[in-house]
Amino acid sequence: MSTTLLARPAVSVAGLRKTFGTRTVLDGIDLTVTEGTVFALLGPNGAGKTTMVRILATLLAADGGSVRVAGHDLVREADAVRAAIGLTGQFAAVDKLLTVRENLRLMADLNRLGRAGGRRRVDHLIQRFDLAESAAKPVSLLSGGQQRRVDLAMTLVGSPRLIFLDEPTTGLDPRSRVEMWRIVRELVADGVTVFLTTQYLEEADQLADRIAVLDHGRIVAEGTPDELKRRIPGGHLVLRFAEPGALRTAASVLNVTHSDESALTLQVPSDGGVADLRAVLATLDGVHVTPDHLTVHTPDLDDVFFAFTGGPASTGTDEETR
Amino acid sequence: MTTLAHTLSDSGTMFRRQLLHLRRYPSLTIMLIGLPVIFLLLFVYVFGGAVGAGLGGGRDAYVDYLTPGILLFTVAGAVAGTAISVAMDMTEGIVDRFRSMAIARASVLTGHVLGSLVQIFIAVFVVLGVALLIGFRPTATPLEWLAVAGVLAATAFALTWLAVALGIVADSVETASNTPMFLSLLPFLGSGFVPTDTMPSGLRVFAEYQPFTPIIETLRGLLLGTGVGTSAYLALAWCAVISGLSYVWAKRTYNKRAAR
Incomplete structure (x- = not known):
């Protein structure tokens, strides 16, 4: 409005x-x-x-x-x-x-x-x-x-x-x-x-x-x-690969915020939208790498609270919900 | 519209709501009628022979003695229904809705009281019918019948407001169905079932001075022509005091309690 x-x-x-x-x-x-x-x-x-x-x-x-x-x-x-x-x-x-x-x-x-x-x-x-x-x-x-x-x-x-x-x-x-x-x-x-x-x-x-x-x-x-x-950094994709070589190839072409070689996962900032996903997958196709597994993490209340209070969303007593 | 007209129209709306509840939830009314009918039959047919003989008559004499007490027992038991339905409102979100609307505050409570009066009169009518069927023979004139209705209405009004207050302070529907139970005991600890002069002295003093005894004596005097004496004034005074105090208590706790 x-x-x-x-x-x-x-x-x-x-x-x-x-x-x-x-x-x-x-x-x-x-x-x-x-x-x-x-x-x-x-x-x-x-x-x-x-x-x-x-x-x-x-x-x-x-x-x-x-x-x-x-x-x-x-x-x-x-x-x-x-x-x-x-x-x-x-x-x-x-x-x-x-x-x-x-x-x-x-x-x-x-x-x-x-x-x-x-x-x-x-x-x-x-x-x-x-x-x-x-x-x-x-x-x-x-x-x-x-x-x-x-x-x-x-x-x-x-x-x-x-x-x-x-x-x-x-x-x-x-x-x-x-x-x-x-x-x-x-x-x-x-x-x-x-x-x-x-x-x-x-x-x-x-x-x-x-x-x-x-x-x-x-x-x-x-x-x-x-x-x-x-102001919330929370939205990202987590991509998991079959072997370290694929992970490194993918990491070289993507905007990676976090890489975990032992878990074989990469974290890529994303709004979780279809266009964004398609772009990431197209980039990977370009270097002939296919992730084993992909999860979308959209910002939730925990991310909001982490961003603004530096701590997780704390659950107070349930008393006030009555 | 003026404030008074608003109060009347809101109370009328809430009364209609309670009448719908009576129709939707008849099992409560049936339960409130069933208990006094069972007590009536139990006392007349099980204890009636022995107690009637003690009164210097027989079972028939005891039906006459007992019925006014059973009528009051009916009223006292029926207000448990009031407490239950008030507590149901209080524990559900609907009271918040009413309180956030620009309506007369007490109209919800007034609706409960009026609805309960209808329920109580249905119960009293049925119980009286059963009493007449099993040999109750009142001698009251039409004017005295009118007075009987008036005394019962005053009593029902007083006890209903008391039950409304008890329903508000109860923290659950279960509590609300239990707290008014002491009212059902009072006709026993008065002249409802046996004459007070047959009781041990300590109990007799309580029985003679508690509010239900003058109410029962007034009903008995009107129905059976045994004379009312000063008990009618005493009965109405008790009703006025109980109504007044209960109304203030109910209204105050309603405003406070719902604000949790």
Whole structure:
């Protein structure tokens, strides 16, 4: 998304702090989310992501700092904030005894859409989220991916301008994950602002306009996906050869960052894309060498954390994920 | 709309949600009806002959004596259902959703209370029907029946709010189903099943002063025409106190607890 002159912050946070007992979970967070963009908060379990979302969604009081959400002060105008936001947490916030339609209907009533308006909105969302077949089924009978879709549909009933998605794809199968990504992109196309948390660099890269990396309650890096990825050296190919001669021939024509003669492997920087792979293999063909084995290593959360904190992604206590 | 209109409409929505729960999950209601019916039959047919003789009548006299106590036992047992369904909400993500919406905060709880009142009245109705079938012969006038309904409603209201609070403070659904159990014991430790003057002195003092005894005495007086005396005032006062304290407790813990 390009930022226009009219862009206002959907979320602005300054000096946000939160402690649970003696444990500091958020330690002076500053961030700004521009309206109509996707902002990803990237970090391992226990980094404070869920705490952050719970504070921004008015579910948890901060210990310090100032926060404005959708143009309203989080503390003084909590109800105005609530009217503007939608929250989809890690655990499906659905009523499992009710059917899909009844769940959506409940949200329509709580948003006071009226009988006809509510029905239209519910029908629209059932179509849009491909839930027509299961609309009359109790949610408890649906798969995890379907429940997550119902959950998000419920969040959208009130047409919020700002949506918090707390680890929207954790625990989903690959197909449901891609489906969720498609939905997020559609939302943004409609002008909705999305604040999402994730443990997956790939997800942040796919969806976000800006990424902030959260570690031990501090933001250790922030920028566009490209800016961040440029600072991560992690992406590479590992090529294994049958014998040392082939390894040396290959090493003479490739841009090798690491060579291990005893394991017969070479490490070559790469973005992992098909074009890049083809180029490497073509170069090897030119010198008549074929690797025995090839693995693609794309940068992941560990690489991000290694790049920005000098250590691996530390998993804190699981307490905050509740 | 005004704040009051919002509160009413949100509470109405939450009430409809609870009515759907009653329809979707009838086994809970059946369980809440089954237990008092079993106790009624057990006490009338197993203990009734002996206890009735002790009361100076027979089994028939004991049905009359027992039924008001069983009705209260029904209410006290049924609020376990309230605690369970509140705890189910609290342990699932749905409460976070409600709390992050611009709706009347307490409407979720009000919905639970209203839904439970419906459930309790269904249970009381069935239990009363069984009592009538096995020989309960009340002498109440229509006005007295109305008063009986009123006393039961006041009691159910008070105990439901108490159960809502217990459901919120419970850390699991299992805990929530156990904590209200002491309420089911109270009719035994009062005048529900036997007259308190047959009890040993320490227990008798407790039985005479605990809140359920005046409620049972009021029901018994209204249903059987034995006179209500001051127990009606005492019963309603207890209900008002329990309702008030429980409401404040429930609302406060709801706001705090959900903020974990």
